[in-house]
Amino acid sequence: VTPRPGAAYVAGIYEHPGRVLPDLSLLEIFADVTDGALRDAGLSLAEVDGFFCADEAPGFGPVSLIDYLGIPGVTYLDTTDLGGASYVSHVGHAAMAIAAGKCSVALIVLAGKPRSDPSYRGRRAPGPEVPYEQPYAPTTASLYALAARRHMYEHGTTSEQLAAVKVTASQHAQHNPHAFLPRAVTVEEVLDSPMVSAPLHRLDCCVVTDGGGAVVVVSDEVARSLGGPMARVIGHGEAARASYGGALDLTRTAATVSGPRAFAEARLAPGDIDYASIYDSFTITVLETIENLGFCPAGQGGAFVADGGLLAPHGRLPFNTDGGGLCNNHPGNRGGMTKVIEAVRQLRGAAHPLLQVPDCTLALAHGTGGSLGTRMASATVIMERVDL
Amino acid sequence: MTAARDESSAADGGVPPTGDRVLRVPRCRRCHRHFWYPRARCPHCRSADIELLDSRGTGTLYTYSTLPAGTKGSATADDVRILAYVELDEGPFILTTLTGLSPDEVRIGMSLTALLPDGDQPLRFVSST
Numbered sequence: 001v002t003p004r005p006g007a008a009y010v011a012g013i014y015e016h017p018g019r020v021l022p023d024l025s026l027l028e029i030f031a032d033v034t035d036g037a038l039r040d041a042g043l044s045l046a047e048v049d050g051f052f053c054a055d056e057a058p059g060f061g062p063v064s065l066i067d068y069l070g071i072p073g074v075t076y077l078d079t080t081d082l083g084g085a086s087y088v089s090h091v092g093h094a095a096m097a098i099a100a101g102k103c104s105v106a107l108i109v110l111a112g113k114p115r116s117d118p119s120y121r122g123r124r125a126p127g128p129e130v131p132y133e134q135p136y137a138p139t140t141a142s143l144y145a146l147a148a149r150r151h152m153y154e155h156g157t158t159s160e161q162l163a164a165v166k167v168t169a170s171q172h173a174q175h176n177p178h179a180f181l182p183r184a185v186t187v188e189e190v191l192d193s194p195m196v197s198a199p200l201h202r203l204d205c206c207v208v209t210d211g212g213g214a215v216v217v218v219s220d221e222v223a224r225s226l227g228g229p230m231a232r233v234i235g236h237g238e239a240a241r242a243s244y245g246g247a248l249d250l251t252r253t254a255a256t257v258s259g260p261r262a263f264a265e266a267r268l269a270p271g272d273i274d275y276a277s278i279y280d281s282f283t284i285t286v287l288e289t290i291e292n293l294g295f296c297p298a299g300q301g302g303a304f305v306a307d308g309g310l311l312a313p314h315g316r317l318p319f320n321t322d323g324g325g326l327c328n329n330h331p332g333n334r335g336g337m338t339k340v341i342e343a344v345r346q347l348r349g350a351a352h353p354l355l356q357v358p359d360c361t362l363a364l365a366h367g368t369g370g371s372l373g374t375r376m377a378s379a380t381v382i383m384e385r386v387d388l
Numbered sequence: 389m390t391a392a393r394d395e396s397s398a399a400d401g402g403v404p405p406t407g408d409r410v411l412r413v414p415r416c417r418r419c420h421r422h423f424w425y426p427r428a429r430c431p432h433c434r435s436a437d438i439e440l441l442d443s444r445g446t447g448t449l450y451t452y453s454t455l456p457a458g459t460k461g462s463a464t465a466d467d468v469r470i471l472a473y474v475e476l477d478e479g480p481f482i483l484t485t486l487t488g489l490s491p492d493e494v495r496i497g498m499s500l501t502a503l504l505p506d507g508d509q510p511l512r513f514v515s516s517t
Contacts (some may be wrong), residue, residue, distance in 0.1 A: 091414035132425035133483050135510035142471050153451070155495045197471070198454040198491070243424030245431035248473060248481040250451060 008095035008106075009223040010383065011039025012216030013341045015322075019180045019329060021210040022116040027068050028060065029111035029212045033071055037214035042226050043105055045069070050076040050094060050103030050217075054086035055122045056112050056332050065109065075102040083369025084279060086110075087215070087336035088379035090235030091365075091367040096218040104219040111212035112332015117207075129375070139209040140371070141205055141282065142197035147250040147372040148284040149199055154251055154299065159199055159288065161302035163190035165283040166203050166326050168310045175325025175352040180207045181327040201202040204283040204335055206325035206335065213337040214343075227388050231347045231363070235268065235382035237261025242375050253300075253368060254378035255292035262364070262380035263294075270294040273382070274360045275346040276340035278310075279368035286310075289366055290317065293380070312355040321346065336367030340381065347385040361385050381386070393443055411502045411511065412440040415480055425478035445502035446516060447476040454491040474513050488514045 012247040014036030016029060024032070042208060044122075051074045057065050062077045062145040072308035076097050082089050087110055094106035101263060113120065126134075151157045167187055193202040223230050263269060270293060278293075280286045287301035294319050296304040304316070312318035322328045322342040343363040345351045363383050370376035389463055415422045416430035417437040452472040459469065470486040486494065487503065499516035 065390065128427060129425050136471060136483060136485050138471055139455070139459070141426075142453050142455055146451045146473060149453055149496070150451035195454075195456055197459070200453075243481060246421070246480055247426070247427070248450060248475075250473075340438065 002302065006099035007220045007223075008098040008217050008233045009220070009231060009234065010037075010091065010215055010340070010344050010384065011218040011226055012037040012043065013213070013344045014040055015178075015213045015329065015338055015341050016211040016331065017178045018211050019178065019209040021105040021113060021329055026111050026113055026120070029113070029210070030065055030109055031088050033067055033111060033212045033214035034107065034110055037107065037216050041218070043214040043216060043218075043222075045071050046073065047105045047306065048107045049073050049101050051093060051273070052078045052090040052106060052108040054079060054110070054334070055081040055124060056110070056334065061123065076106070082367070082377035082379060084281065084334040084336050085238070085367030085369035085377050085379040086334065087347050088240050088340060088365055088367030088381050089336070089377075090183075090240060091215065091217060091233060091340055091381045092379065095233040095236060097341075098217065098219045104222050105218040108215045108217065108337070109212070110145060110214070110332060110334060113210040114208050114333050115210045125233070126230055127375075139197060141200055143199035143371040143374065144282040144284055145200045146283070147288065150250045151284060151288065152199065152310075155302065157302040159191055159201075160187050161306045162199070162204055162283040162287065163187040164306045165280070165286045165310065168305070168308065168315075169280065169320055169324045169326040172312060172321050172355055173327030175354055176323045176328055179323040179328040180209050181323070200282060200284070206281050206330040207327065208333065209329050209331055211329055211331035213341055214333065215337065215340055224388055230263055230386050231344045231383040232386045233381060234384045235262040235264075235266030236380065237265065238377065238379040240382030241373065241374075241375045250373035251288060253288055253292050253372055254366070254376060255289050255366060255380065257377040258380040259293035259366070262382050265383040266384075268362065268382060273317070273362050273364045275312075275321070275343065275357045275363045276319050277343045277363070278319050279335055279339060279366050280320060280326045281330070281335060281368065282319070283326070285368055286319070288372060290369065293364075293366065297305040312351075313357045318357050321351045336369075337377065339365040339367055343383060347383060392442075411445045411504060412442040413476065413480065414438050415441050415444040415478075417472055422476070422478040422480050424476070443478055443502070447474040447482075447500055447513070449486075449494070449496050449498045450475045450481060451496060452494055454485065470494060472513065474499050485512050486514070487512045
């Protein structure tokens with residue numbers, strides 16, 4: 001492999017093994033995932049010069065965290081908060097910062113305790129829409145249910161097809177000893193689970209877990225000094241989508257923009273991707289995202305997922321081999337970090353042997369933040385295995 | 389606090405106090421387009437010249453979700469809520485709830501009419517027929 005100035009690689013990953021952590025503070029989780037990802041990379045705190053976190057960080061955000069964690073040499077900070085998409089976005093931003101020479105070892109962290117401390121809200125003030133929408137007490141699940149119902153109306157999508165997404169995720173999760181829901185379920189079990197907000201059942205929804213994760217993105221020079229299989233960041237796109245006071249289309253997400261931008265930067269097409277981590281806050285999130293990213297035509301997501309299309313290792317688009325947010329882990333109600341981590345495991349050949357995609361060379365990780373179609377953001381990253 | 393006052397003054401007409409008998413929807417005097425939710429700047433053209441126009445209060449159902457009784461936001465323990473997006477005839481989409489309908493009567497595309505805020509109840513929509 002020829003040296004490529006400006007290239008960036010994911011060199012370290014760590015997913016906290018805990019899913020219910022009442023006895024650890026939020027800051028201790030941040031510390032654990034920091035140590036885990038740096039250990040995985042073979043780097044030390046003293047070498048970190050880029051720091052990335054989102055709004056779940058308390059106090060003065062990134063500065064409070066680097067003070068607590070003891071990271072003295074930070075020369076580049078980014079606190080982009082796109083909800084669950086944040087950490088996918090951070091990988092793209094880190095690659096840009098490294099290419100621009102702003103830093104060479106970027107640490108991206110996530111921690112959350114929504115199971116043990118559901119009242120924690122981070123640093124957010126209410127948005128301007130709140131007086132007009134809060135009287136109706138929309139839950140996150142209900143806003144995604146509105147999208148699911150519209151998708152069904154426009155495209156004939158069925159509850160059975162949505163359930164197939166969960167069934168596939170559960171078939172992957174049964175091989176993950178850390179999965180919050182490790183048992184494989186059937187379509188019937190999904191449909192028989194309690195209705196949360198029709199048409200979404202409880203098993204159409206992701207898990208709520210404590211925990212966190214971290215990722216280390218490094219420069220070409222640092223990557224070469226470490227050696228081994230690396231996940232090179234070769235494409236990134238992100239976009240926001242809102243209704244801007246007017247038209248609404250709940251069947252399309254910002255992935256219609258972030259996906260093509262990431263593919264263009266990587267000079268790839270959807271058919272080139274060996275493995276995809278697809279954001280799965282709800283089953284409908286997966287269905288719309290694979291359509292919006294171009295893995296299948298608009299409206300045909302239901303047929304794509306219903307016959308095992310997402311099953312690893314040999315489905316048309318093997319996805320979320322850790323069990324995803326639907327079964328494994330959704331730390332802090334923010335799934336983007338674990339999406340990046342499992343994509344890197346696949347590129348390293350380190351996924352579960354029964355689910356490892358053979359010769360996995362090109363992987364995509366996609367994050368979704370906010371509410372489908374209304375006020376939301378998407379981030380897409382494409383990575384390539386490089387042996388240094 | 390100027391910005392906050394502007395937002396709330398634009399908001400005053402959007403959700404009329406009890407007793408008003410008409411829904412008012414903001415429209416931009418410069419580009420003549422309606423929008424929702426109410427705000428002090430036009431999201432279409434950035435104009436600050438916003439008027440509140442009487443709405444016909446009619447629209448069609450874009451999508452909906454039924455939430456079981458007892459879910460957060462239910463008025464009573466046995467109240468099934470129907471959360472909905474309604475496309476107003478003037479153009480904008482509005483997040484709301486439907487009332488006076490059982491879940492099996494609800495159809496995407498059905499005609500709906502605004503039911504103005506009453507006491508603790510926010511703006512809701514009922515079937516037009």
